[in-house]
Amino acid sequence: MKISELFTKIEKNTFDNIYLILGKEEYIQEKVIKTFVKCIPEEERAMNIGQYDMEVNLLTDALNDALSAPFFGEKKLIIIKRPLFLTADNKKAKLEQNTDELLKYIKNPEPRTILLLVAPYEKLDERKKITKQLLKSVTLVESGYSSEQxxxxxxxxxxxxxxxxxxxxxxxxLKIRTEGKLSLIMNELPKLFLLAYKTKIINEEMINRMVARTLEQNIFDLGELVLNDKVELAIEMYADLIEQHEEPLKINAILIGQVRLLLQVQILQQHGYAQGNIASALKVHPYRIKLALQNNRKYSKKILSEKYAGLVRLEEQMKSSQKGAEQLFQLFMLGYFSEKR
Structure with a gap:
């Protein structure tokens, strides 16, 4: 189900027993939660709304609350946040959760309870029994990245x-600085409102003053220098990043990710995929796909493949060589890690 469909059903006061909200767009997830909260009369919210974070609360407690009848009301809302047990990263979980109890609840949910599982992840581990059963039995609402429009x-x-x-x-x-992510844009707006309080007009200078460039954006610029063989400028920018105490392996990982994305987008485009389909297939924000499509016009598949292979070899050298990161990056820019050598 799409978010718009969900809001339409809520407006008509039509509810399912269990919802799974999946996606990394925090702003949309919070909007969904607030919309559900408004469905419970204000005077009943203290007793009939429960919120449980699976990184600090037990699933058992949340389900016990869900099974209990509403207190002087028609329905209650139970919100389960960050259900890490549905993902492949469950080993990172601080608490061990009894998912068998959730399997039992799915089969026989309390009819007067709306159970809302909010999963701020790109994907779930569909090999798990609990995940398979949830996806079969509950209403899945994908809160993926919003389109540009x-x-x-x-x-x-x-x-x-x-x-x-x-x-x-x-x-x-603002889109460039936030990579077009709705949640990040919304986080910046309160600061911009304060700055533009007198004129009520947000201008370019205000964005420059208040919205900082991210490491990824700086490395995006470095990636452009690398792909265009701007040796001196790339080495100089790399040295600046190291001077700012950025981790060499992290810089390299982001560079590899950027070049890999360009390659993936180019291959999918050649197979007839449109921008929206590419974003869905790669589970990447549409704005990043738009930029990749624009940049792909500049680089051949051969150049991208060579740079990607060189960056992978650079990473191997960083992990095994005694040479410093800056020296190794210089060797990479001079072509020492290319297949020709």
């Missing part, structure tokens, strides 16, 4: 509601 619509609505406007160039820069 939906993001613009939501951001424009919030800006207008607060009595502000944003210049076109400022919005473009």
């Amino acid at each position: 939906d993001t613009l619509k939501e951001v424009s609505k919030i800006i207008s509601k607060n009595g502000y406007t944003i210049e076109a160039k400022a919005y473009e820069l």
Whole structure:
């Protein structure tokens, strides 16, 4: 089920017993939670809404609450956040959860309880018995990354509601700084509202002042230098990043990820995939796919493959060689880790 369909059903006061909200867009998930909360009368919320974080609370406690009848009300809402037991990263969990109890609850849910599982993950481990059963039995709502159009619509609505406007160039820069992610944009807006309090107009200078560049954006620029064989500039920028105490292996991992994405997008595009289909297939934010499609016009598959292989060899050298990271990066830029050598 899409988010829009969910909101339509809630407006009609039509509810299912169990929902699974899946996706990494935090803003959308919080909006879903707030919408469900509003369905419980305000005077009943203290007794008929329970929130449980699976990193600090037991699943057993949440389900016991779900099984109990509403207190002087028609229905109750139980929210289970961060169900790590549904993913392949369950080893990272601080608590061991009894998922057999959830399997029992799925078969016989309390009809007056709305159980909302909020999973802020890109994907679940579908090999697990509990995950398979959930996906078969409950209402799955995917809160994946918003499209560029939906993001613009939501951001424009919030800006207008607060009595502000944003210049076109400022919005473009804001998208770049936040990688087009709706949650990140929404996090930045309160600071921008304060800065633009007098004029009520958010401009490009304000974005530059308040919204910092991320490490990934700096490394994106480095990646452009690498792919264009700008040897001196790339070495200089790499040295600056090291001076800022960035980890060499982390820098290299992000570079590898960027080049890999360009390769994947180029291959899928050659097979007839459209922008939206590529984003869904790779589970990557649509804005990153848009940038990759724009950049792919500059580079051949051969160049991307060679740089990718060179970066993988650079990582191997970083882990095994006695040479320093800057020296190894210089050798990489000079072609010492290419297949030709």
